[in-house]
Amino acid sequence: MKIAEVRFLEKKEEVVLPRWSKFLTQKWRERYILSKKPFTIEEKDNTLFGVLSLTKGQGLPSPWRDKAEALAKTLAAEGAGIIIPPYEGEFSQQILPVANGRILAALFAFDGAAEALRRQGKNPEEAHFLICGTEKTVLPLVLAGMGAYVNHLSFFADNIGELEEIQDTLFAEKGLMTEAFSSPKNLLFQEADVIIVCGMEQTGYEHILKRYAVFIDAAGNRPALRRLSQRRWDVVTADGFYFNYEEKQLEGRRAEAVAFIKLMEFQNFWLNHFPEQAAEGIYLALKAKGFSVSGFSALGKRVKIQKNQG
Numbered sequence: 504m505k506i507a508e509v510r511f512l513e514k515k516e517e518v519v520l521p522r523w524s525k526f527l528t529q530k531w532r533e534r535y536i537l538s539k540k541p542f543t544i545e546e547k548d549n550t551l552f553g554v555l556s557l558t559k560g561q562g563l564p565s566p567w568r569d570k571a572e573a574l575a576k577t578l579a580a581e582g583a584g585i586i587i588p589p590y591e592g593e594f595s596q597q598i599l600p601v602a603n604g605r606i607l608a609a610l611f612a613f614d615g616a617a618e619a620l621r622r623q624g625k626n627p628e629e630a631h632f633l634i635c636g637t638e639k640t641v642l643p644l645v646l647a648g649m650g651a652y653v654n655h656l657s658f659f660a661d662n663i664g665e666l667e668e669i670q671d672t673l674f675a676e677k678g679l680m681t682e683a684f685s686s687p688k689n690l691l692f693q694e695a696d697v698i699i700v701c702g703m704e705q706t707g708y709e710h711i712l713k714r715y716a717v718f719i720d721a722a723g724n725r726p727a728l729r730r731l732s733q734r735r736w737d738v739v740t741a742d743g744f745y746f747n748y749e750e751k752q753l754e755g756r757r758a759e760a761v762a763f764i765k766l767m768e769f770q771n772f773w774l775n776h777f778p779e780q781a782a783e784g785i786y787l788a789l790k791a792k793g794f795s796v797s798g799f800s801a802l803g804k805r806v807k808i809q810k811n812q813g
Contacts (some may be wrong), residue, residue: 504584506760507551507599509574511559511589518543518556541570544577551583559589568595575599585763587756590803600773602763604743604755607794609644609701609721610786615744615796616697617652619717622808623739625696627652633695635659636702637666640777641722645701646673647782657691658683660702687711700724709734717741720801729802741806745798752797766792 512518518536527535536556545552553574557567575586575598587602588594594601608615617627632653634645637660646669649656656679658666663683673679682691687708697717709731712718720728720742732740743755753761762769772778772785799806 504764505546505549505551505582506585506587506757506764507553507578507583508587508757509553509555509571509578509589509594511555511557513559516558537566537570541567542574542577544574544581546581551578551581553578555589563594571595572598585760587760590756600763602756602760603723604759605721605723606644606773606777607746607755607759607762607789608719608743609641610648610782610789611744611746611794611796612645612699612719612721613649613653615741615799616699616717616719617650618796619719619739619741619799619808620696622810623715623717624810628654630696631655631657631691631694632697632699633657633659633692635698635700636722637662638702638722642669642701643779643782644777645699645721648786649677651677653679656681657695659685659687659689659692661685700727709738712738715739725802732801739799739806739808740801741799742802743800744796745800745805747795747797748793755800758794762789762792762794 518540520535520540524532524535541556543554555567555571555574563571572595575595578586579599583599585600585602586594613632616632620627620630632655634642634656658681660666660683663685666683670681670683673681684691692708693711693713695713695716697719698712699719700722702722712735715737717739718731720740723742725742728740728742731738745755746753746758748758748761763773766788768788769785772781799808
């Protein structure tokens with residue numbers, strides 16, 4: 504089983520066409536490319552590289568969605584088991600699983616936050632962690648990766664009643680007392696050293712966050728993350744991580760694809776739609792195989808954290 508990596512054309516990168524095509528108008532050239540050469544595929548080091556003949560930044564307009572699906576089918580026929588998609592825009596998940604990095608970002612959200620605190624010169628054991636939102640596809644993954652360094656945890660949610668069972672479980676299994684609140688005016692919101700977002704709420708609470716807080720977006724809410732990064736330069740923002748694995752550093756999407764190919768437990772977990780009861784075991788299996796957070800990314804770009812910040 505192979506990993507397939509898909510991208511768009513870079514700016515000024517052109518599709519190789521027959522010489523006679525230079526006599527076509529721009530409109531007819533585009534039609535020819537869409538019809539005859541919508542993508543190319545190359546293989547290197549057991550990885551398939553697919554290039555959609557569409558310039559980066561255009562997203563995936565309607566005529567190209569069928570071509571993207573055709574590319575996925577061709578990659579599957581050539582042995583691909585999972586696709587690393589372009590960062591820009593969504594990619595069809597109907598043919599093959601798509602590694603967008605969000606599963607590992609959720610499972611390692613606490614570890615990533617703890618590493619960010621250490622790089623700031625802070626002790627995670629003394630930090631106040633706050634989880635915002637209760638998205639059922641995200642929250643169980645995040646909680647599965649909560650380390651023993653978490654001594655102060657709060658929840659911010661619209662309906663705190665649905666958190667009671669989770670709070671009882673955390674107390675019974677870890678001896679951890681937690682608070683839950685539904686108003687952003689609660690001082691616990693302002694005191695949090697780490698905010699881990701587990702829901703798609705459009706909060707608009709950028710001004711409330713503590714100075715030099717660490718903000719981990721495990722829910723993939725790019726507009727909110729972009730707004731926060733523009734308005735609060737002091738806050739560390741991340742929606743993904745880099746990982747150490749087998750003496751290599753892997754960007755989050757590639758790390759997720761590698762885990763899918765090499766760790767059967769993770770692959771089964773994925774194909775069974777991430778059963779909540781198996782999440783902690785998968786997190787521990789990934790750790791045992793050597794996956795660990797080594798860096799941070801936000802909106803497709805690497806994030807650097809200054810030492811002794813705050």
